[in-house]
Amino acid sequence: MALNNYCLVCGGTGCESSKSDDIYKKLKEHAEKAGISNQVQIVKTGCFGFCEKGPIVKILPDESFYVEVKPSDAEKIVSEHLVKGRPVKELLYKTADDIAAKSEADIKFYQKQVRIVLRNCGIIDPENVQEYIARDGYAALEKVLFEMTPEKVIDELKKSGLRGRGGAGFPTWLKWTNTRATPADQRYVICNADEGDPGAYMDRSTLEGDPHSVLEAMTIAGFAMGATKGFIYIRAEYPLAIHRLEVAMKQSREMGLLGKNILGSGVEFDIEIRLGAGAFVCGEETALMQSIEGKRGMPVPKPPFPSVSGLWGKPTSINNVETFANVPVIILKGGDWFASIGTATSKGTKVFALTGAINNSGLVEVPMGTTLREIVYDIGGGIKGGKAFKAVQSGGPSGGVLSTEFLDTPIDYESLTKLGSMMGSGGLIVMSEDDCIVDVVRFYLEFSVEESCGKCAPCRIGGRKLLNLVEKVTKGTATLADIDTMKQISFAMQRASLCMLGGTTPNPVLSTLKYFEKEYMAHIIDKKCPAGKCKDLVTYSIDKEKCIGCTVCARKCPQGCITGERKQPHEIDQSKCIKCGACFDACKFGAVLVS
């Protein structure tokens, strides 16, 4: 019997953690019971992007988009929708006007997005190569092998203007050209899936949702550069992505899409997975290659560049997951098509992991040149809880923090760099009035200091010094002279560090000193933390007028330092208070004051 419906269940990490696997099993069970299992195909896909509203279930062909689905909803989806053809209204996404969205097209989160990298995420079963092939998968590889020369492939990339998505934005075609041009008996293709930026998961979702796209692109890269061997260096913390890659590689080998004689063309290429082990610096290309060689992952000076002397001294091209995922589409649709999307210097799209104080956190893909405002307000739905926007951070620990006046900045490599931030790999963290900028800077510095490999002094010592000074600010003990010292250390680190970890560690400091100087001054001069985050600068007290003596705060206080009779105003013993804010959160009458 023909299939009437496809039922797509999100199998991304976010949704899996809210029981999407149970939903998948229950749907299958109920379809079986209802006797329709041969009329509906139930598939587990990659991330839909709208993780905030997960778990997501989508029904085709009518495109109903169900959000926040629970395993117990499975029965209704089967009996109402799949059997009787009536969408389950209460599970549909509600728009701002409280209207049930009929499909993704009605949902603002999706309206400004353009999906090239994530073209198959949330659409195909990533563990089934046939579904990838049905959506033009491996058509680019076939075209490359039988209709194109290596030069022509690189030429198409050059036309496309594709630049590296791992952070630095180096033109991909040039990297490939240089690697190809170095004479050698062996060359290597590496996919950088280390994704170390804490709070970003673009590459993870791409690999989980569409692993074959990366395998296909690496094989094309191998053909273009005359390399027969590829490595995927992936974080061990990503078990699901590793599993899906392994499944995909096995299927590709079985189908002759990887191996000695790909599709009978005589071209050889194979891929091996190598696991990272939780060191951020290993995302840096020279450190990454040290790690693949089985050593401590410490960067080495460049030049020589990897394209000349890389893995085991052989010419190597190393590209990011997202960079690769663009390649098959460019080959199929042409470089000119790709170059028609984006800005003058930055082509195509960029995937961002949008998180923080935002209503719709999730994975978004937008054309280059989209403004931060469009991302925060149109796609992200604005700030959570109606709070005021304060800042947006891009580029993770290496990036900068931008304030309200830059919301209309079009996102591309150059404009972000000019403002002292950077594109980075795609973490985009939104902060509200409740977040303290100095505290966030302290968080990033702590990260960079912990992750410094310690090889060179500017990073090892400078980073620690910077962190100490920022900690002084958060404690209210810093002076204005300390700010000057911070600038000097930053300057030295930017110039003298061996790798870009040390070179970019000062970015959060410098960008905030520029755009949020007032907040530093509040900490240093007024000894106040405007957001109430820096514990040493906050005191909690109880407003005697407002307190009705309900005793809730006293029961919540972990220190037991709130006293008072029932129905009488309470009091906080400041000598014992650890400033956890539990009383503030607990009081329903606004009687706990923060200052």
Add this chain to the structure above:
Amino acid sequence: MSVQTLPAQESVEFSPALVSFIEEWKDKPGNLIMVLHRLQEEFGYLPRAAVIKMSQMIDVPLAKIYGVITFYHFFKLNRPGKFNIQVCLGTACYLKGGQDIIQELENLLGIGVNQVTDDGLFSVEAVRCVGCCGLAPVAVVGGEVFGKVDPEKLPEILAKFKGV
């Protein structure tokens, strides 16, 4: 290359699967990290005796191996609790109060980061971005991911594992 032959303090058994994995990787260049991953998968951490045995099998000096182990956060030298609690302190989770979860776990279990409870049931670890920032703050207990964790709900979550 000569190999250090320290006497193993305790003898360790390697499963046949582990032995064949090591055999398979023995001669591949850059095998060390992959073999360490497999070893840690087997024991839950890297017991010294096991590392010594492995060092002899792949013919790499112990000093080099420990140099590598201590460089990478992922490798553990001490046995974690039966249920390891990984609290995410990635940026999204940090901003949404990941630190409060660590604080509350300390109140509840009496252990801080990288410590194990006396009964060996729980250990606490701070990790960076589990990859579901939409659900921040996130904690992973014994491999199960919990999103939008409210510190007040932690006793409930822990109770679930205590019963097992």
